[in-house]
Each structure stands twice: as structure tokens, then as C-alpha cells.
Amino acid sequence: MNRRVRIAAAVGLAALVAGCAEDAPQDMFQPAGPNAQSIYDLSVPVFIIAGVIGVIVMVFIAIIVVKFRDRGQAIPDQVHGKPTLEIILTIIPALILIGVAIPTVGTIMALNDTSDTECVINVTGQQWWWEIDYPTQSGCGSGIDQPIITSGQMVIPIGTPVLVRGTSRDVIHSWWIPRLNGKRDMVPGRVHTNRIEADEPGIYAGQCTEFCGLSHANMRMEVIAMTPEDFEAWKLNQTKPYESPAEGTLAAKGEQTFISQCARCHQVNGLEDADGAPIVSRPDLSVYSGAAPNLTHLMTRNTFAGAAYNLLTPECRPKVWNAPSETVGAEYLKGVTPDCLNSVELREWLRNAPAKKPMYADPTKLEATDGLTRGMPNLALSEDQIDELVAYLLERH
């Protein structure tokens, strides 16, 4: 084979193989709900039309290049203008474009419709994680009468059209769960909507799709869809009252360490100081974005810090993530049990968060400026403190 042909073949093969992925959780060609399905139903025929036209054009170009190549023949007659041909070649593409535009505009309008959604969830992006809160409402199953606030993982009931209302606390981020819908930019000062709905229980992954700084690639999120019954159980658990660790335990020490080291940024609902007054975090005084994840029920999620790291060990994770749709809800609701806790990753995070998740390209900036940091700072904790904190956090179910 001629060298050029070989290179072309190799490039073509590489391009083809690049399209293969065995485990592709963020695949818009595997729609898992009606919104993604409508995008899929639009993009496949449009892709086929575009592909056929592309092939026809390429074939014509090839024929012309080969057939009329310079063999020393005389230059043919030069004609100027051929109105019939020109009109035909204008009208045909226009008709094709109109044919594509009608279903496209229809789909876009349908995807923007917010009138029929039955559950409203707010998401707020910041460098580099998503906060998710459930406003009080009668929707979302049997209703929500106390706001729920979590991060990284959004839990929704299946078969329910959910309206995501999103904004951002710092820069523009973009919310995209490819198997549930297209993407939507989340812009500071504005509220944009994105409807999602899942047909089957499962874990649907996504990630921020608008470059938002150094750890943009570590800004991920998941939607966990579960049956309405499981969802009710999840809600109930999210609003249950706070329980202090049993006295004398490591976790009880951890609670004190948490109050002294972490509570200025992280809210744990129900946590009280020695006088019995509620402890209210003030992340706005410590972090640029003005927010830090609420850790009240940390162990009910199974990823952390922008869903970039696992709270489950590599052995336990597949039990939840690869569970069939009948059991995935129940598996998820188990949360992180002591034997499944990925203490390696969690400890790494507590030991030096910026070392795990890059927050500044320039390490000299890691020091707080005007008392503010981007993301979670290195708190220089001792290994004993970390032990206590892990024990305390493990009880945050």
C-alpha cells in the first residue's frame, strides 16, 4: 500500500474507533427520558439528512476532480450564468433547511415549556460544585414542607417532569445531564430552566460544560432517579432531626473539631453550640463564591467535592452504580456504610483539599486573600483530627 493511503486508513480507523465506548454514562445517544428522547428523535434524522447530503456533495466533487482533471485538453466554453440550474440549486437547499427547521424549532419550544412540570428543584453552580435545593412545594411526590439542601447529587422521582431552575454564584457554569436533556448555561444573576425526567431508576451522570476555571473538569454532578416510594424515603431522611454522636465516642470528639474547624463554612442543620444556640455557617465570609456544601446528610450521597471523588470504596461503588434499575434506588438509599467508606479519598480531601482538587494555578495564591479562598482551603489538620472528623462525618446519614 502506498504510504499516503496507509496514513489515511489509520486516521480513518482511529476516528472510527474513537466513537466506541463501552462504558459511556454521558451518552446523549442513550436517552433515558422524554426530553432527551425528543432531542435524540430530532438529531438522528437530521444527522442522516446531513450525512446523505454530505456524501452526495463529496461524490460529486470526487467525480469532477477525476473526470475533468487536466489532461492537456482544451479549456471548455465559458458560460456565464444558468438561471434554471441556479434557481433549482437554491430552492432545494432552502426546502431541506425548512424541512429541518420545522421539527427543530418545535423541539426547542417543547423543551422550553415549563408549564407541565410537577417538581421544582433549584441548582446553583459555583467553583467547582453544584448546590441543589428543593424549595417547599406540594410537588415532588407528596410535597416538600421543609427545604432540602444537598450538593453534587440530585435525587428525583421517576416519571415526574422535574423543572431545574438554575443560577450561579460566580462565573457561568453549564448544567448537562446528557441522558436526560440538553445543556443549559447557568449565569450569575439570572435563572435559567432545564426540564428533566427519567423513565427508569438509575444514576445519570453529567458535568459542567462551560469552562469555569481550573477545576472545571472536576465539576461533575449526578441525577439519581428512583421510584416514588424510594424518593419519599429519601426525602424523609433528608429532613430528619440532627442526632449528636454518642458521648465519649471518637465521633463526639469529631463534632467538637467540626465546630471549631469546619462549621464556619459548612452548615450541619441542627448543630448547636454549648449554649444550645444553632450554629450557622458563614461561608460568605470565607469563600469567594459565598457557599460551601451542606454536610448534614453527607453520607447519603456517594460522591463528593463536585461529584469528582468517591465516598464509596472501589469494591462497593459498582454495587450501587451498576445495580439494575429494580434495586438501584434501595442500594443508593443505604448511603455510605462504615465498611464501604472510601476513607482514603475523604482523608486526602481533609488533609489538603487543594492538593486533591486544583484550585489555583499559582500556589502562592492558596493563602486566603481578604480572608477569602476559592474552594476548600488546606486546614493543616492533624491526623488525629482527621480520624475524629471521619468518624463524625460517617454518622451524617
Add this chain to the structure above:
Amino acid sequence: MFTTGSKFLVGAAVLATLSAIAYGVTQDGIMGTVGLGSAAVALWFLAGLNLYTRDNNYWADEIASIEQAPAAVPAPANSVWPFAFAFGAAVLAVGLVTYQAVFIIGVVLLLVSGAEWTAEAWAQSASADTGHNANVRDRIANPLEFPLAAAIGIGVVVYAFSRVMLFLSKTNTVIAFAVLGSIVIALAFFFAYRPRVPSKAAAVVIGVGALGLIAGGAAAGLSGEREIHPHETTSGLNEEGVDICTSPDEFEADLKASQSVSATAAVAATITLGSDGELSYDLNGPSAPGAVGITLPRSNPNNIIFQNRSGEPRRLSASLGTMVAEGSTNEVPVLMCTTLVDDGGAQNMTMRIDLPSITTPGGYSFFVPGVESAELNLVVP
């Protein structure tokens, strides 16, 4: 007999020799004397070589070659740009170790004089005719110079005027500029009807005027601006302890307040006061069905639009708990509000709330002063 190169070298050699002697006598240092002596030897050697070869300048002595030389080209007139360029470099260097502003002036000076110098030098080689060369230069450079000079000139005039205006009191400014304007118009008439007045006189008048303006601007700028009464705002009054947010009455802050919002898409919520005296709201998307109020993210700038459809001028207020006033132990209510919105009008309010609503017994709420029934819960998780 002495050619250009040898003049330089002989001079340098003499200098080095004298320096070596002077150094040896005054500093009695071996190393310095040896160094300067070596330089002197090297320079004398080069000077000798140069004298011998006559600078490699074959016609230095040949009268014939001088007689056959082409006609003299008029030397270009003295140029200010090399000087400005060097000055710019010096200013830049000084700026490096002092102030950034000085550095920037140096850079600008360097760039401008460099460009001018280049244009001039380029034009000088256009032909043997200096007049023509000057024209060439002008054709290239004027299209850039004139607008730039005009921009700078206008900038200086405007800035100087503004300083003077800000320095004088409100009434004095009006008087001063009315008088000044009259003088300018009078002068313009005078020059227009007396075309025979020498243009030099006009130039002098304008020059004196410009100088006066710049001097006045500088003087006024240095002595600062007059006290300017700031327009009251609801938040400002609030901070001063004026209960504007709980009052249905009109304050100065309410005068000339904006009554419409240009961008209404994608706000966090639109709150409407209806003619029935109730507050209703529209979130971007459905109101969370059965919600007990609006939920807004904490520590986030949330834009709320208030629409008034009640028939009376009203303001929307938000009650956001209490806080301990600075320098005291008194709890004071935290309030936020729009100015009075006329019937049919709308106004935007941006709220950033840093504490969750659970910190206040009873939570946060929106209300309308003077309308008892208008109340709406605000949840900040």
C-alpha cells in the same frame, strides 16, 4: 591628516593614558592603573593602525575624488525627536523604579517620538529636495497626528472644564460658564468681522485662553471637588436608621425613581401586588406547586422584579430578620426595599442574603407597607 576614526581613537587613547596616570597617583591602586594602562596601550595601537591605513578611507587625501563628488545634499534640519526619544527612555527608566504612571508616560513618549522620528527619517530619504520631503512626511503622518492631537486637546479641555465645574459651587458654575461662553462668542464675532486683525493676535488670544484653562483646571483639580449631595437610596436611608422600608410615605429617595425594568427575562421571581391587596409571584417556570413562598439561594445575587398593579404608589419590602447594630447591643430589624413604584410600574431589587431563614423565628418575608394583606414568605435554605 587626522581621519574621523583616528580622531576618536587618539582622543580615547590620550584619555586612557591620563586616567591611568591620574588613577595611579591619586588612588595608588595597582589593578586600576594596570587596567587603564592596558586600555591606553590597546587604544594607542588601534590609533596607530588607523592613522597608518587612514581609516581605510582611500579618498581622504585625494582632492580629485572630492572635486568629482556629487552635489551636496542639504543637511536635514535639526530634529526634536531623537531628543524626545532619549528623554522618553529616561522617563521610562525612572518610572521603572518610581511610579507606574511615570513609566506609562515614558512608554508613550518613547512610542510617539519613535514613530515621529521614523517617519521623519524615512521621508528625508525620499528625494534630495527637503521641501518635497517635508510634504511626504506630512502626507504619511498627518492623518494620524491630527486626530490624535485633537483627541488629546479635547480631552485636556474637557477635563480641565470638568475640574473647574466640580470645584465651583452649583450656582457659581452656571455664572462662570455663562460669562465664559459670552466672551468666547464675542471674540468669535470680533475676529469674524475684523478679518484684518493679524492672525498672530488670534493665536495669542487662543493660546492665553488655553493656558488659563489648563492652569485653572490644575488649580481646581488640586483643591478638590465641592461637596456633592448624594441622592438618597432606600438602602442608605435604611442604614441611617430611617424607617423607609416600613413606611408607605414618599421620601426623597422615591423621587424620580425608575418605574420600569428593561430586562425582565430570567429573573429569580416577579412579585406582583394586585388590586386585591395580595402579593402574587411568578417564578421563571411554574411556581413550585403549593409553595409556602419563594425560595432563593443563599449568598447569591437574586434579582426580584416588583410590579405594582394596586392603583396606589407602593413599595415592596423584605423583612430579613434582625441583627445587632454596630457599636451597640440593640437588635435592629434587617430590611430591604424598593422605592415607591407607581401603579402599573415595575422595579428591580437585587437581594443577596447571607443568612438562612431558619435563623429568624418566623422566617423571612416580603411585605408592602400600608397594605396589611400583602405578605409572602421568603425561604433561604
